[in-house]
Amino acid sequence: MRHMWEVLRFEFVHQFRRRAYLFTTFLLPVLVVVGLLGIQAFLNYQASRERESGGEEQTEETFTGKLGYVDHSGLFESPGLFGSMLIRYPDEEAALDAMRAGEVDSVYVIAADYLDTGNVTRYIRSVSINSMQGDSFFQAFLMDRLLQGVDRDLALRLRSDIVIVEHQVAASGEAAVARSEDSSFVLVYVFALLLAISIFFSGGYLMSSVIGEKESRMMEIILSSVRPLPLLAGKVLASGLLGLIQIVAWVVVAMWGLGQLGAIIPSLSDLAVAPEMLVWVLLYFIGGYLMFAGAYAAVGAIAPSMREGPQMAVIFTLPAMLPYYFLAIFAETPNAALPVALSLFPVTAPVGMVMRMMVTTVPTWQLLLGLALLLLAAVGAIWLAGRLFRVQVLLAGHLPRWRDIPQLVRER
Amino acid sequence: MAGTTVIAVNHVTKAYNSHRAVDDLSFEVRQGEIFAFLGPNGAGKTTTMRMILDILKPDSGTIAVLGGPLTEATKSRVGYMPEERGLYKGVPLLELLGYLGALKGMSAADARQQAIRLLERLELGEYRNKKVSELSKGMQQKVQFIATILHRPELIIVDEPFSGLDPVNTQALKDMLLELRNDGATILMSTHQMHQVEEMGDRLLMIDHGRCVLYGPVDEVRSRFAHNAVVVRGQGDWSVIDGVKRVTVNDNGREFTLHLADGVTAAEIMHRLAVSPDHHVSSFSLAVPSLTEIFIEVVGGRNNHA
Known part of the structure; x- marks a missing residue:
């Protein structure tokens, strides 16, 4: 126990002070946020300049041109509030002349039977984005006029878009709430990536610390004082602690950064991560870390040098990122068979489950089952590492043959 | 206390696959002596030393160290310098020695004090806050020797302690080993430098192919071959x-x-x-x-x- 703490303390202090760790943990997110703030400041500056030059405030859409209209229905005599951008002409001829003269960008002609058919004819000079935006602007004008005298709240409701909250009903009958798609995509991407990177970084530290001790020939000196298992435990805990600090630092910065981003991309501004979800994320991080730590330590034990280690680790890092390849499926149908399977299977669970958690409310039984399987796999991986973390392997100086590994695991 | 058995190796055998690295080996090392452990490369010396240190387990036979099987407590009374030299490259000396001392059960203050004393003694005092990577090979070897004796072990096991050292540093290390012996420590030393054994060794064991071929007081062995x-x-x-x-x-x-x-x-x-x-x-x-x-x-x- 004492040895484990000594190893833990030394490894933690030693790794914590590494420039690469300090940079990726603290400086990198700060740089990202500074970059985001820079973008925001630039956008604010641009917007304020536009306002200064544009002068007046714009109604509805960001439509900038002027429109002409001719009313045959008798329903839209005055442009009303829309007058700054709408000009009414008595007939088509006058309107088209004005358009040719460049007074207006396009001309809408409201048919006499508009109320029955909704027919409106549009004349344009050339096809442009502006003319399309004009359509919705003009529709807003029609709506506004038609709703004159209608109850204010009712008018407001009729003018607004509907708000869709998607409920997907699983086979079990439980309903899951899905959030809007734009924002979930970003969240899924950011959180799952942070989690995976942090797990692989911490596991990587662990592996390089084991291989480094072999390469620097410290291993034999250490082993003359410490048994392999307390050494393994101390290293696993130290790297885990470093990873935890890293992910907490990143999450804090990421949440704040997303808030800042929200000002730039409006659909992000309504994002909020519930605290209980963070607890689950943390649990999956710990489970995922322990499992991959075991795997990394096992690789560290058998890999003779830094060259082989990362190559061998690909065996499990590549499948672990599998949910990433199905990012679209996870974001759109988080409760389909594939995302559910990948979020329960231990190797892909840390990334897969977190990805699902971000876009849907995962049923509690799935969260528990996934975590239980993950912890079971973690115990298995640590056990395997413990079997390989032995003197013959650690001091061997060469890579054991694949067919010898089962025997090494079984040996006394 | 002189004459008490510090290491007792009894019919020990260790095989790797079908190769017998150590074959029915028995010997003892006594309190306060410099015991030379000789043999050609691949004779089984390192394997034997690793078994004494409980890094490896023998297939058969028994080993008693400081009165019994090596426990966590007795490990703190043993110092070991393996033949393959190495230290953490990026760690300052005092911190490194502090860690190794702590693993041997020393308090932080004691480890620091003792490390400074020994670094001064081996003329490395000014490097105490330097990283290992900034030292020459010979200096690194002296640091490793300090790491071996930092916790005042009763039993010191050194594998080729002088290899790679210049004559001045060899003499400095030799003086320290003799001093430690005079202070009551027992030293098991593996070396190929026979003249060192003739000068320093009290008794010797020579093994070949994992078996004992010569064993006894150095002078007696020499006169036996006269x-x-x-x-x-x-x-x-x-x-x-x-x-x-x-x-x-x-x-x-x-x-x-x-x-x-x-x-x-x-x-x-x-x-x-x-x-x-x-x-x-x-x-x-x-x-x-x-x-x-x-x-x-x-x-x-x-x-x-x-």
């Missing part, structure tokens, strides 16, 4: 002396080994030379073979038979 011969310097025709069977010229050409006939003693030869007017003798000694010669004779002979 042939009936004397080494002389001087002038004269040595072959005419009565009782001299054969004369060989030694390497340097100034010494001659006189091989004596059966039953003739060195004393008789000395007497005959003293009274002979045709011979002038400036030095006369018994021909005791060097450990190197014994080593080559024992190991080389066995390997030729093999």
Whole structure:
């Protein structure tokens, strides 16, 4: 126990002070946020300049041109509030002349039977984005006029878009709430990536610390004082602690950064991560870390040098990122068979489950089952590492043959 | 306390696959002695030392260290310097020594104090806050030696302690080992430098192919291999002396080994030379073979038979 703490303390202090760790943990997110703030400041500056030059405030859409209209229905005599951008002409001829003269960008002609058919004819000079935006602007004008005298709240409701909250009903009958798609995509991407990177970084530290001790020939000196298992435990805990600090630092910065981003991309501004979800994320991080730590330590034990280690680790890092390849499926149908399977299977669970958690409310039984399987796999991986973390392997100086590994695991 | 057994190796065997690295080996190391552990490369020395340190487990046989099987507590009373040298490259010396001391159960303050004292002693005081990577190879080796004795071990096991050191540093390390021995520590030293064993060693064990081939006090082993011969310097025709069977010229050409006939003693030869007017003798000694010669004779002979 004492040895484990000594190893833990030394490894933690030693790794914590590494420039690469300090940079990726603290400086990198700060740089990202500074970059985001820079973008925001630039956008604010641009917007304020536009306002200064544009002068007046714009109604509805960001439509900038002027429109002409001719009313045959008798329903839209005055442009009303829309007058700054709408000009009414008595007939088509006058309107088209004005358009040719460049007074207006396009001309809408409201048919006499508009109320029955909704027919409106549009004349344009050339096809442009502006003319399309004009359509919705003009529709807003029609709506506004038609709703004159209608109850204010009712008018407001009729003018607004509907708000869709998607409920997907699983086979079990439980309903899951899905959030809007734009924002979930970003969240899924950011959180799952942070989690995976942090797990692989911490596991990587662990592996390089084991291989480094072999390469620097410290291993034999250490082993003359410490048994392999307390050494393994101390290293696993130290790297885990470093990873935890890293992910907490990143999450804090990421949440704040997303808030800042929200000002730039409006659909992000309504994002909020519930605290209980963070607890689950943390649990999956710990489970995922322990499992991959075991795997990394096992690789560290058998890999003779830094060259082989990362190559061998690909065996499990590549499948672990599998949910990433199905990012679209996870974001759109988080409760389909594939995302559910990948979020329960231990190797892909840390990334897969977190990805699902971000876009849907995962049923509690799935969260528990996934975590239980993950912890079971973690115990298995640590056990395997413990079997390989032995003197013959650690001091061997060469890579054991694949067919010898089962025997090494079984040996006394 | 002198004479108490510190290490008792009893019929120990260790095999890797079908290769027997150590084969039914038995010996003991006594309190307060410098015990030399010799043998050609691959003889099983490192494996034996690792088993003594409980880094490896023997397949059969028993090993007692400091009165019993090596426990976590007794490990703190042992210092080990493996042959393969290495230290964490990026760690300052005091921090590194502090960690290794802590693993041996030292308090932080004690480890620091002792580390500073030993670094000063081996002229590394000014490097105490430098990283290992900033030191020369010889300095790194001295640091490793300090790491070995930092916690004042009762038993010190050193594998090739002098390899790669210049004569000045070799002497400094040798002085420290002798000092530690005089202070009561027991030293097990594996080396290929036979003259060091002749100078420092109290007893020796030589193994080959995992088996004991020589074991006993250094002087006794050497005299056991002494042939009936004397080494002389001087002038004269040595072959005419009565009782001299054969004369060989030694390497340097100034010494001659006189091989004596059966039953003739060195004393008789000395007497005959003293009274002979045709011979002038400036030095006369018994021909005791060097450990190197014994080593080559024992190991080389066995390997030729093999």
